[in-house]
Amino acid sequence: MKKLVASSLFAMLMICSFQNWAQNVTNWDAFYRYLSTKISYPAEARTELLQGDNIITFNLDKGIVKKINVQNQLSTKTDLEVVNLILAYPAFKPSQNGSYAIRTSFRLQGSNSTIINQDAQMPTGFKALSTINISAMAPTIANAPKNGKNIEFRGENGTRIVLRNSNGQSAGQPLYVIDGKTVEDFEMATLSPESIDSVQILKSLSAVALYGKAAENGVIVITTKKYASEKTKKTAN
Structure with a gap:
């Protein structure tokens, strides 16, 4: 009887742990999909053949972004592109409360320009999220996009x-x-x-x-x- 009770409790704990894990994975996966589909490579950054990484930290309190900082800047346009989307994300959960750091990598296909912040380390004291990769074709001088x-x-x-x-x-x-x-x-x-x-x-x-x-x-x-x-x-x- 004791073995049966112990086995049942163990099974319940495993189910709860799996459900919590699945819920967290689903929550963050939705966030990653949101950023990956919404972030665009700024035309100004493409014109300047700018590529590299930015690292942004933010705190969640009751599912609301309370503090957000660009730890490693790439450019105003690229950094702001990510910051605004994080602030606008509507589906953060209270269960995700904490301090997080996310890296966004902007890369131009066909460009050998310097990659900024490539070796930048994720800051301590923050949970590292998955890297978001954004790519675009490097423009030629003839068809480079112009400013607005x-x-x-x-x-x-x-x-x-x-x-x-x-x-x-x-x-x-x-x-x-x-x-x-x-x-x-x-x-x-x-x-x-x-x-x-x-x-x-x-x-x-x-x-x-x-x-x-x-x-x-x-x-x-x-x-x-x-x-x-x-x-x-x-x-x-």
């Missing part, structure tokens, strides 16, 4: 741009990143509208994940035509 339409800023002397929350209230002075460099106390009037190639506005956790606490009020990323041209020339060489 330019955004023109017209600022009067002393003009400052202030991002606003969804309730319309001022969120404070944003962080400015000009040609890849952080600029404090930036005045739009010092930059000619004709010199601007593109402008990107980042808010909320996406901004903080890329630029840290200084980006809590949002980030305005400005690329000048001169900087964009220099990057294109380096890529061509």
Whole structure:
């Protein structure tokens, strides 16, 4: 009788363990499928023949992403592509609560350009998730995709741009990143509208994940035509 009871308990424990394992595998598999199908290779990254890895960490609390950071940056476009999709994923479960790290590998077929962060190690203190591999064909100079339409800023002397929350209230002075460099106390009037190639506005956790606490009020990323041209020339060489 004791053997029968022990065997039944053992069987029940095995079934419960298998169910928990199956549930976790299914949950994460759905997340991996979501990222693999949603992440696109940014056109700007392809044009620059940029390839490599980024490593992103995030915490789950009651199935909600509470903190997300880019530990190893690849580029603003590629990193933001992954960060925004993690934040938008609707199916995290409370059973998955914890701290996680995920690597996304962007590779261009037919390119021998340098692979950035290839040897970067997963951070300690985080559970490592499976690597997500994103590939695309390397463009030729003749058919390389171009940036989208330019955004023109017209600022009067002393003009400052202030991002606003969804309730319309001022969120404070944003962080400015000009040609890849952080600029404090930036005045739009010092930059000619004709010199601007593109402008990107980042808010909320996406901004903080890329630029840290200084980006809590949002980030305005400005690329000048001169900087964009220099990057294109380096890529061509």
